[in-house]
Amino acid sequence: MSAKILLLIWNSTLQTLSMVFFSTLFSLVLGLPLGVLLFATGEEEQGGIIPMPLLNSVLSRIVNVLRSFPFIILMILLFPLSRLLIGTSIGTTATIVPLSIAAAPFVARIIETALKEVDPGVVQAARAMGSTNFQIVRKVLIPEAMPSLVSGVALTIINLIGYSAMAGAIGGGGLGDLAIRYGYQRFRGDIMLVAVIVILVLVEIVQIAGNRLSARLLARR
Amino acid sequence: MQIRLKDLKKSYGSLHAVNGISLSIPSNLIYGIIGKSGAGKSTLVRLISLLEKPDAGEVHFDEVRVDNLTKEELIRRRRRVGMIFQNFNLFSSRNAAQNVAYPLEIIGTPKAEIAARVAELLELVGLADRGKAPISTLSGGQKQRVAIARALACNPDILFCDEATSALDPQTTHSILSLLKEIQRKMGLTIVMITHQMEVVRDVCDRVAVLDDGRVVEEGPVTDIFAKPKSDVTKEFLSHLVGTDASSEEQMVQWSSKSGAYILRFRGETTDQPILSQITRETGIDFNIRAGGVQKVGGEVEIGTLIVDIQGSEEEQENVVARLREFGVHVEKEERP
Numbered sequence: 407m408s409a410k411i412l413l414l415i416w417n418s419t420l421q422t423l424s425m426v427f428f429s430t431l432f433s434l435v436l437g438l439p440l441g442v443l444l445f446a447t448g449e450e451e452q453g454g455i456i457p458m459p460l461l462n463s464v465l466s467r468i469v470n471v472l473r474s475f476p477f478i479i480l481m482i483l484l485f486p487l488s489r490l491l492i493g494t495s496i497g498t499t500a501t502i503v504p505l506s507i508a509a510a511p512f513v514a515r516i517i518e519t520a521l522k523e524v525d526p527g528v529v530q531a532a533r534a535m536g537s538t539n540f541q542i543v544r545k546v547l548i549p550e551a552m553p554s555l556v557s558g559v560a561l562t563i564i565n566l567i568g569y570s571a572m573a574g575a576i577g578g579g580g581l582g583d584l585a586i587r588y589g590y591q592r593f594r595g596d597i598m599l600v601a602v603i604v605i606l607v608l609v610e611i612v613q614i615a616g617n618r619l620s621a622r623l624l625a626r627r
Numbered sequence: 628m629q630i631r632l633k634d635l636k637k638s639y640g641s642l643h644a645v646n647g648i649s650l651s652i653p654s655n656l657i658y659g660i661i662g663k664s665g666a667g668k669s670t671l672v673r674l675i676s677l678l679e680k681p682d683a684g685e686v687h688f689d690e691v692r693v694d695n696l697t698k699e700e701l702i703r704r705r706r707r708v709g710m711i712f713q714n715f716n717l718f719s720s721r722n723a724a725q726n727v728a729y730p731l732e733i734i735g736t737p738k739a740e741i742a743a744r745v746a747e748l749l750e751l752v753g754l755a756d757r758g759k760a761p762i763s764t765l766s767g768g769q770k771q772r773v774a775i776a777r778a779l780a781c782n783p784d785i786l787f788c789d790e791a792t793s794a795l796d797p798q799t800t801h802s803i804l805s806l807l808k809e810i811q812r813k814m815g816l817t818i819v820m821i822t823h824q825m826e827v828v829r830d831v832c833d834r835v836a837v838l839d840d841g842r843v844v845e846e847g848p849v850t851d852i853f854a855k856p857k858s859d860v861t862k863e864f865l866s867h868l869v870g871t872d873a874s875s876e877e878q879m880v881q882w883s884s885k886s887g888a889y890i891l892r893f894r895g896e897t898t899d900q901p902i903l904s905q906i907t908r909e910t911g912i913d914f915n916i917r918a919g920g921v922q923k924v925g926g927e928v929e930i931g932t933l934i935v936d937i938q939g940s941e942e943e944q945e946n947v948v949a950r951l952r953e954f955g956v957h958v959e960k961e962e963r964p
C-alpha cells in the first residue's frame with residue numbers, strides 16, 4: 407500500500423476518533439441529566455427521590471421511541487438541524503449532531519440503570535443527614551454508581567464507533583466513509599479490510615480500557 | 628432535646644402502620660422502642676426523624692413543631708438529627724474517614740476543620756487508625772462505628788438507631804451498645820433505640836415503649852416494665868430473654884477466690900425441687916447463687932440455669948458436684964483465669 411493510501415487511512419481514523427470523541431461528549435451532556443431525571447422521577451421503591459409519575463412516563467416514552475428509531479433515518483431527519491447548527495449536513499463535524507442525539511437516549515437509559523443499582527438505604531441515609539437532592543445526585547448517586555457508569559460509557563463509545571461508520575454511508579467522513587468510497591465503489595478490497603480492522607481494534611481498545619477502569623474502581627472499595 | 632408525639636398516624640393503603648401514637652420522649656436518656664416485625668417501628672422512626680410526613684398528628688422537638696416544616700427548614704432540621712441503621716448504609720465509594728466527612732461537607736465546613744473533626748470522631752469510636760480503610764474491608768462492628776461517627780459529625784441533639792445491632796453478633800452488639808451508652812453520657816444527647824431484642828432494652832435503655840400493630844401498648848421505665856409487665860406482648864418479649872448471658876456474667880463478682888464457680892443446668896421436673904438447700908443440709912457446704920433463671924427451650928422444655936460458687940476445699944466441692952449429678956443436674960465447672 408502506498409504512503410498516500412496509508413495517509414488516507416490515518417486521516418480517516420482521526421476523523422472517526424474526533425467524531426466519536428465529540429459525540430460521546432455531547433451525548434453525555436444530553437443523556438446525563440435526562441438519565442438522572444428518569445431515575446429521580448421514578449417510583450420511590452426503585453429509589454426515585456422526587457417521584458413524578460407523569461413526567462417519568464412521558465420521558466420514558468420519548469427515550470424508547472428515539473432508541474428504537476433506525477439510525478440512518480434519524481440522521482437524514484436531522485440533516486436540517488445539522489445545517490442549522492454547523493452550516494452543512496455533510497462531513498465529520500456535521501455528523502456529530504445526529505450521532506450525539508441518537509446516542510443521548512441510550513446514555514440516559516444506561517445512567518438510569520446504573521443509578522437504580524445504588525442501595526436505596528444509602529440514599530435514605532444521605533437524605534436523613536439533610537442532603538439536598540442535588541447533593542444526593544452529585545455526592546452520593548454518581549460516585550456510588552461510578553463503576554457501572556464507566557462500563558456504560560464504554561458501551562456508548564463502542565456503539566458510537568459503529569454508528570459513525572454507518573454515518574459514512576451518507577457522507578459522514580471517517581473510516582466508514584473510506585470503506586465505502588474506496589472499498590465498495592472503487593473495488594479496493596484491501597482498503598476496506600484495513601478500515602474494518604482499524605474499527606475492530608478501536609472497539610477492542612475501548613472495551614478493555616472500560617473493563618479495566620471499572621474493575622479498578624471496584625477494587626478500591 | 629425532648630420529643631413529643633401527638634396522635635401520629637401513617638397508613639400505606641389500607642394498612643395502618645402507625646395508628647395513633649402519642650409519646651413523650653424525655654431528653655438526655657436512651658429511649659427504647661420495641662416491637663415485633665411489622666409493628667410499625669421503622670415507620671414511626673421515619674416520621675420522628677422527618678424522613679416522612681405523617682398523615683395526621685404532630686411531632687414536636689422541644690417547643691418547636693417539626694412535622695409541617697418547609698423543604699428548606701426540613702433539610703436544616705435533619706442536619707441536627709443523627710441516624711444509624713441496621714445495614715449501616717455507608718457510602719462504598721468513600722473510605723471510613725470520607726464517610727464521616729460527608730455530613731460536614733454538605734453543610735460547607737472548611738476542609739481543615741473537617742479533617743480535625745473527622746480525626747476526633749474516629750478516635751471517639753475507637754477507629755483512629757482505620758480512617759483510610761475502604762468500607763468493604765471493615766467488620767460489621769467497625770462499620771457501625773463508622774456510621775456512629777458519621778451520625779455524630781454535626782453534633783446532633785438526637786440520635787436515632789433503627790435496629791442498629793440486629794446485624795451483629797452478641798459480642799459486637801455488646802460493644803456497640805456500650806459505645807452508644809458512653810456517647811450518650813458524654814454528649815448528653817437523646818438516643819431513640821428501635822429494636823426487637825429485649826436484651827438491648829435491658830442493657831442500655833432507661834425508658835421503653837412497647838409497640839404492637841401501630842400502637843403503644845405499654846410505656847415506662849425499663850425496670851418497671853421488667854418487674855411488672857402488663858401487656859401480653861411485653862411478657863412474650865421477656866420470656867425470650869436469656870437469664871445468664873456472657874455480658875452480665877463478666878460483671879459478677881465471685882464470692883471468694885477459694886470457692887469454685889459452677890454453672891448448673893436443670894431439666895424439666897428437677898427445676899421444681901429444692902435440691903440446693905437439701906444438699907447444704909446434708910453436707911454443710913454453702914452455695915452462693917450469683918445468677919439464675921428458667922427458660923423455655925424449643926417451646927416446651929424448661930431449662931433452669933444457675934451460676935453458683937461452691938464454698939469449701941477441692942474435695943468438698945467434688946462431693947457436692949457428685950451429689951448434684953445424682954439429682955440429674957448438669958454441672959459445668961467454669962474456667963476462670
Ligand SMILES: Nc1ncnc2c1ncn2[C@@H]1O[C@H](COP(=O)(O)OP(=O)(O)OP(=O)(O)O)[C@@H](O)[C@H]1O
Binds near residue numbers: 642664
Ligand atoms: N413504604 C411502605 N409501603 C407500604 N407498606 C409499608 C411501607 N413501609 C412499611 N410498610 C408496612 O407497614 C407495616 C409496618 O412496617 P415497619 O417497617 O414500620 O415495621 P417494623 O416494626 O419496623 O418491622 P421490622 O422489625 O420488620 O423492621 C408493615 O406491615 C409494612 O409492610
Ligand SMILES: [Mg+2]
Binds near residue numbers: 668669670790
Ligand atoms: Mg424496621
